[in-house]
Amino acid sequence: MAVPVTAATEPVRPVSARHFVRLKLRVMANNFRGQSWRVALFVAGVFVGVWFAVGGFLLLAAPGFAGEPRYALLAAAFGGGLLVLGWLLLPLVFFGVDETLDPARFALLPLPRRTLVGGMFAAAVVSVPVVATLIATTGLVVTAGALGGAVAGLVAAVGVVAGLLLCVAASRAVTSAFATMLRSRRVRDLAAVLLAVVAALFGPLQIMVLAAVREADWDRLVEVAAVVGWTPFGAPWTVGLDVAGGRAWAVPVKLLITAAAIGALLLWWSRSLESAMVGAAGAAPAKPRRGPVGGAVGQLFPRVLGGVRRDRFGALVARECRYWWRDARRRANLITLAVVGVFVPVLVNLGGNGFAVSPDQGFESSGSSSPVMLSVSMLTVGVLASVTLANQFGFDGSAYAANVVAGVPGRLELHARMAAFSVYVVPMLGVVAVLIAAILGEPGWIGVAAGTLLAAYGAGLAINGLVSVLGAYSLPETSNPFAMNTGAGMAKSLLTVLSMAGSAAAAVPMVVAAALLGASWLWLALPLGVAYGLGAALLGAYIGGDVLDRRQPELLATVTPRR
Amino acid sequence: MTGEHSALALRGLAKSFDGKVAVAGVDLDVPAGSFFGLLGPNGAGKTTSLSMAVGLLRPDQGRAWVLGHDVWGDPVRAKRLLGVMPDGVRLFDRLSGGELLAYHGLLRGMDPAVVDQRAAELLDVLALADAGRTLVVDYSAGMKKKIGLACALLHGPRLLVLDEPFEAVDPVSAALIRDILHRYVVGGGTVVFSSHVMEVVERLCSHVAILADGTIKRVGTLDEVRGERRLEEVFVEAVGGRTATGEELSWLSR
Numbered sequence: 042m043a044v045p046v047t048a049a050t051e052p053v054r055p056v057s058a059r060h061f062v063r064l065k066l067r068v069m070a071n072n073f074r075g076q077s078w079r080v081a082l083f084v085a086g087v088f089v090g091v092w093f094a095v096g097g098f099l100l101l102a103a104p105g106f107a108g109e110p111r112y113a114l115l116a117a118a119f120g121g122g123l124l125v126l127g128w129l130l131l132p133l134v135f136f137g138v139d140e141t142l143d144p145a146r147f148a149l150l151p152l153p154r155r156t157l158v159g160g161m162f163a164a165a166v167v168s169v170p171v172v173a174t175l176i177a178t179t180g181l182v183v184t185a186g187a188l189g190g191a192v193a194g195l196v197a198a199v200g201v202v203a204g205l206l207l208c209v210a211a212s213r214a215v216t217s218a219f220a221t222m223l224r225s226r227r228v229r230d231l232a233a234v235l236l237a238v239v240a241a242l243f244g245p246l247q248i249m250v251l252a253a254v255r256e257a258d259w260d261r262l263v264e265v266a267a268v269v270g271w272t273p274f275g276a277p278w279t280v281g282l283d284v285a286g287g288r289a290w291a292v293p294v295k296l297l298i299t300a301a302a303i304g305a306l307l308l309w310w311s312r313s314l315e316s317a318m319v320g321a322a323g324a325a326p327a328k329p330r331r332g333p334v335g336g337a338v339g340q341l342f343p344r345v346l347g348g349v350r351r352d353r354f355g356a357l358v359a360r361e362c363r364y365w366w367r368d369a370r371r372r373a374n375l376i377t378l379a380v381v382g383v384f385v386p387v388l389v390n391l392g393g394n395g396f397a398v399s400p401d402q403g404f405e406s407s408g409s410s411s412p413v414m415l416s417v418s419m420l421t422v423g424v425l426a427s428v429t430l431a432n433q434f435g436f437d438g439s440a441y442a443a444n445v446v447a448g449v450p451g452r453l454e455l456h457a458r459m460a461a462f463s464v465y466v467v468p469m470l471g472v473v474a475v476l477i478a479a480i481l482g483e484p485g486w487i488g489v490a491a492g493t494l495l496a497a498y499g500a501g502l503a504i505n506g507l508v509s510v511l512g513a514y515s516l517p518e519t520s521n522p523f524a525m526n527t528g529a530g531m532a533k534s535l536l537t538v539l540s541m542a543g544s545a546a547a548a549v550p551m552v553v554a555a556a557l558l559g560a561s562w563l564w565l566a567l568p569l570g571v572a573y574g575l576g577a578a579l580l581g582a583y584i585g586g587d588v589l590d591r592r593q594p595e596l597l598a599t600v601t602p603r604r
Numbered sequence: 605m606t607g608e609h610s611a612l613a614l615r616g617l618a619k620s621f622d623g624k625v626a627v628a629g630v631d632l633d634v635p636a637g638s639f640f641g642l643l644g645p646n647g648a649g650k651t652t653s654l655s656m657a658v659g660l661l662r663p664d665q666g667r668a669w670v671l672g673h674d675v676w677g678d679p680v681r682a683k684r685l686l687g688v689m690p691d692g693v694r695l696f697d698r699l700s701g702g703e704l705l706a707y708h709g710l711l712r713g714m715d716p717a718v719v720d721q722r723a724a725e726l727l728d729v730l731a732l733a734d735a736g737r738t739l740v741v742d743y744s745a746g747m748k749k750k751i752g753l754a755c756a757l758l759h760g761p762r763l764l765v766l767d768e769p770f771e772a773v774d775p776v777s778a779a780l781i782r783d784i785l786h787r788y789v790v791g792g793g794t795v796v797f798s799s800h801v802m803e804v805v806e807r808l809c810s811h812v813a814i815l816a817d818g819t820i821k822r823v824g825t826l827d828e829v830r831g832e833r834r835l836e837e838v839f840v841e842a843v844g845g846r847t848a849t850g851e852e853l854s855w856l857s858r
């Protein structure tokens with residue numbers, strides 16, 4: 042380590058953002074070394090990114106080609122606003138942030154905070170999602186150029202760059218702040234609730250979008266877009282159109298708004314960065330835990346597992362149960378799952394008639410649901426619940442060595458993990474089923490809801506059991522529950538999509554039955570669904586356990602983070 | 605079958621990472637009832653060899669037997685006789701010390717009452733009882749080593765494989781651990797451990813092996829290996845060490 046012992050006598054060369062960017066690129070390259078699958082995943086990620094980027098580009102550039110200033114404003118304000126919102130929320134709920142440069146590693150270096158934040162920010166900008174967003178938002182430049190000439194295009198380009206910086210700053214500040222809060226012993230539970238609220242924000246947001254699209258009152262939408270254009274969400278994206286529309290005076294003001302927002306976010310980030318640097322070690326609850334006192338075995342088992350046998354299976358289940366609650370990373374997953382699990386079905390059944398078989402009746406007719414639609418939404422929730430386990434061994438990291446040394450049989454391992462997760466999820470699914478039936482005012486549909494949920498969940502457990510053995514990847518050993526390794530974000534997304542598609546396909550019979558069987562399905566669904574889910578899960582553990590027995594050491598190697 | 609009478613027998617174990625050879629064919633026989641020290645400089649391949657010997661890392665080549673049971677062919681029997689404390693591996697550290705011991709005990713198929721009794725005893729002896737229900741993640745480095753050792757001992761294995769058991773442990777605890785291990789060997793168990801602390805090895809071991817660059821350079825009883833000299837001299841000679849000339853690092857002194 043190059044700690045300048047003789048700092049007083051030797052000139053110290055200043056550290057600039059360039060060093061951080063180079064460091065990040067070097068770490069990324071080293072991560073790829075000798076790991077061709079990582080390179081493959083990265084390339085796949087680039088392709089997916091480019092695909093979405095080109096799609097976004099066409100959407101944003103279309104109003105320009107069509108010569109429609111009104112649509113251009115809508116696209117810029119709402120499209121850009123959604124982009125910022127996505128950068129703000131998606132890392133928290135779904136993707137995590139790329140923490141190639143872990144702030145804790147800089148704790149010992151004599152760097153001023155400004156340098157550190159500036160450098161980390163610059164490094165964060167160098168990433169595939171940023172490039173993809175840049176490509177997509179170039180559409181705005183094209184639109185502005187087509188409508189207002191070269192000057193408008195140029196101003197739009199400046200706006201787009203500012204907007205991108207805003208996106209990155211927002212995602213960093215928010216994930217870092219949440220990580221700090223989840224780490225802190227005092228506000229941990231508050232943070233959990235907040236995270237739930239954030240996840241829940243997706244709900245109203247979708248309602249608003251759907252309602253807006255359905256109302257299709259363009260004049261009012263344009264007014265709203267104009268207002269959004271004056272908030273940080275829309276300001277950077279609309280400056281080009283202002284020039285085109287002859288409101289050049291608005292440009293400096295909007296750019297100032299953006300700059301102020303970026304500054305505030307970076308300031309916020311630098312605060313939590315500091316605590317991330319020093320507080321890397323303890324991520325545990327400190328509250329004196331009560332529970333059955335007495336022997337060590339009694340302490341291991343949570344009270345809900347009072348009746349479980351004190352043997353190998355019991356120990357595995359008890360340990361997993363403890364971990365789902367004590368490990369911040371797992372807990373964040375559980376919380377988002379709980380919230381999304383309630384909101385998705387409510388939205389699908391009340392708001393979105395996208396799936397509806399009945400004719401389009403508009404947003405007000407809230408009773409337009411049907412058992413088929415209910416089944417589809419329940420299937421989604423069941424699949425979402427089970428996909429949490431897609432990298433279940435990655436959560437353990439190298440600690441999984443204990444199970445390898447003890448020679449835990451694969452099937453036992455998978456059974457126990459499924460059982461422990463179900464201790465949390467099955468009651469939750471029950472609540473979802475009852476809640477949705479109550480909201481729809483159709484108590485008779487509880488059976489269909491619960492049956493489909495459990496069938497999809499069970500089928501998902503089977504698929505994800507297998508995926509977790511074959512497609513595990515390591516998670517970084519930092520205190521940030523949202524952190525991902527380079528390329529792991531891509532691995533995560535790909536695996537998630539794959540296993541969700543697989544699980545959904547495996548549960549489709551429940552939807553088909555709902556469509557074909559009519560009234561008798563209302564009471565057949567629950568017993569058949571439970572049997573189907575249980576059977577699928579057991580079959581999955583049977584096959585997956587065999588695979589696990591054969592590749593235990595390989596699995597351990599893949600989930601062990603390289604340091 | 606080879607090594608019927610050895611507590612641990614390794615034959616031609618080899619492993620390379622991305623084309624870089626970490627262990628290049630290690631043969632080793634650890635007699636039952638011996639206290640075996642595996643010595644070697646940093647990066648010699650000690651951790652890699654021991655991981656392959658206990659079933660944590662699949663070797664590219666070679667085999668390993670624990671008391672006659674093939675670790676990679678018949679892992680269930682072999683692992684039952686084995687207690688392991690790996691290095692550089694996390695414990696399930698979101699559990700308290702007691703919980704962790706209970707987990708390990710039950711995982712080994714032990715009776716809950718026995719687990720309770722032994723866990724209490726181990727925590728007491730290793731001075732970890734005071735930590736109460738503190739989670740292991742909040743333990744100090746030395747405490748983590750000690751609880752790891754307790755986990756390896758809990759089910760009364762016939763062979764103990766310990767990777768750097770004395771690292772980060774204070775002198776009092778180190779003496780305690782030495783005592784425990786000594787009693788364990790006197791009682792018929794076998795200990796294999798890696799270390800680079802010569803004093804500990806000279807004091808404890810009946811047998812030593814020196815590993816460098818992925819191959820065994822010296823092996824035998826302590827007296828065979830060291831002969832008339834100090835173990836440290838033999839070690840430096842076997843490893844091909846260097847001494848600082850005094851020219852380099854002049855900037856360290858002002």
Ligand SMILES: Nc1ncnc2c1ncn2[C@@H]1O[C@H](COP(=O)(O)OP(=O)(O)OP(=O)(O)O)[C@@H](O)[C@H]1O
Binds near residue numbers: 621625646648
């Ligand atoms: N997972 C890995 N990937 C790549 N190389 C590795 C890996 N594990 C070990 N190595 C390499 O193998 C060699 C032997 O490492 P090992 O950990 O076995 O050494 P050691 O003798 O235990 O050293 P120490 O005394 O420092 O613990 C080293 O050169 C190391 O760089």
Ligand SMILES: [Mg+2]
Binds near residue numbers: 650651652767
């Ligand atoms: Mg080592």
